Amino acid sequence: MIQSNRLDECRVCHRKRVRKFLSLGKTALANNFLTREQLKRHEPVYPLEVGYCRGCRYVQLWKPVPPKAMFDRYLYVSSTSSTLSRHLTSVADAVVQKLGLTDGDLVVDIGSNDGCLLRGFKAHGVHVLGVEPARNLVGLARRAGVATYNGYFSLATAKRLRRRYGPAMAVTATNSFLHIPDLDDYLAGLDAWMAPEGVFVIEFHYLADLMKQGAFDTVYHEHVSYYSLHPLIFLFDRFGMEVMDVKRLPVHHGQLRVYVKRKTGSRPVADSVAQLLDAETRLGLGRYATYAVFARNVFHNIRKIQRTLLGLKRSGASIAGYGAPAKGNTLLNVCRIGPDVLDFIADKSRLKQGLFTPGQHIPVVPAEKILQAQPDYLLLLAWNFAEEIMQEQGEYIRRGGKFIVPVPRVRII
Ligand SMILES: [Zn+2]
Missing domain, CATH: 3.40.50.150 (Vaccinia Virus protein VP39)
Structure with a gap:
């Protein structure tokens, strides 16, 4: 199925003009949530790297993983x-x-x-x-x-x-x-x-x-x-x-x-x-330089996310996550945020509840758990649905709960 996964060939123009600009390390597949039983098995990780083609301006994953996985x-x-x-x-x-x-x-x-x-x-x-x-x-x-x-x-x-x-x-x-x-x-x-x-x-x-x-x-x-x-x-x-x-x-x-x-x-x-x-x-x-600047800002924010969460944790605050989208797992895996930092992640999808996040193995629970546990902070992993989530979580906010929005710059609201 994969026609070309050679490191230097662009998948759109097939020229050897792709240059890497972002390396996020090796991570587990972002949508492969695990059952408790699967936690005991080996979990494959794959390099997460992105390149820019100077031939056709196509920004692409460096090395695709077979779709069947x-x-x-x-x-x-x-x-x-x-x-x-x-x-x-x-x-x-x-x-x-x-x-x-x-x-x-x-x-x-x-x-x-x-x-x-x-x-x-x-x-x-x-x-x-x-x-x-x-x-x-x-x-x-x-x-x-x-x-x-x-x-x-x-x-x-x-x-x-x-x-x-x-x-x-x-x-x-x-x-x-x-x-x-x-x-x-x-x-x-x-x-x-x-x-x-x-x-x-x-x-x-x-x-x-x-x-x-x-x-x-x-x-x-x-x-x-x-x-x-x-x-x-x-x-x-x-x-x-x-x-x-x-x-x-x-x-x-x-x-x-x-x-x-x-x-x-x-x-x-x-x-x-x-x-x-x-x-x-x-x-x-x-221009390649635009992407290089983007990558530099990303790493700056990653360090800031880590410092913010660890700082809150050290001060004795409790933190949970809201939303278990695939992108949340990139964030957790790249920032190395595990169950020692986030007590749980709440998500409305029944298909994910009861499972553990790939890579960091944080338990995913129903959204009702938020008001039962009332963590001091909720890391908003599904930040693209911030408005919808904050409306739904009015009671959590009334009880003094706060949200941590991780991108573009981590902030607490
Ligand atoms: Zn190209």
Whole structure:
């Protein structure tokens, strides 16, 4: 599946112009939560390093881990967060309207999770099909009435599914597009399945936002790509496609939505594309030095997070974590924060409760535990849902509880 994992070859332009700028050490896989039984076994760790390609500006994980180690069973369920769930409904509404989708059209979602996005499309009467490798999520999606193929997206899969379901007018990939190590096979699959006037819609944590947020914790092995617009232009061009519109969205971590069409398609290209490319150059996203500065600031903040937590602990305070997202495990593993610092991590997802975090082995408990234990501080690991969490935890705050927000600069509120 991995086409090139050689250290010096860019996965978008295949040139040997990738230079490393961030090394976060070796960490356990961020979504591989462990049962008590699994704690006794050997836990593999993999280097977490990121490079920048001076050929096409693609920011990429240095050495991808085989997807099978990460996605056969997956514990991140889209519907768990009401913010994300609302957002996905708005994605469906926007795409239906922009592309003028009608009853007979097929919408395919790659990495369809529990079918949350496709439920939004179904409400508009279009045909939907999910493609999802995690068996546990496929079960959830099918129970919610969303037809879902259980497997990885590839050229072979796309050809087979096209024969069965017909050409796709819209193919969506929200966040899952960052997970793809073999972009050539994926794009060939897209090319095989998409209708002549079809559009590929991707949404992902935008690199410009990631850098502004100092969000080093969103670097983990599942994320093999950290996209700005530049490398995408390069990538799609190789498959006869072009970006037709882009939209920055102030949701989640700061998302970029990108609409891609065939060059032979009749839909117009919006001015937003050229404007964003200019903005990226002005931000310095085309210079290695920008990434080197980012890395320096990240290490400064990592040391500050460690000092803050250890200082509070020494003063006798109790600390727990809120939210057990994958990125929380990058933060805990890179900062080496274990159960000696955090008593527990509370998370609403039943799939994670009762398990232990990968690497640091902190127990994950139901959110109700917060008011029972009333820790002095809650480290906000799911900081992108800060507003939602603080609203839900009003009682914790009224009782004197405080939040530690770790990025871009650790602070207590
Ligand atoms: Zn490149």
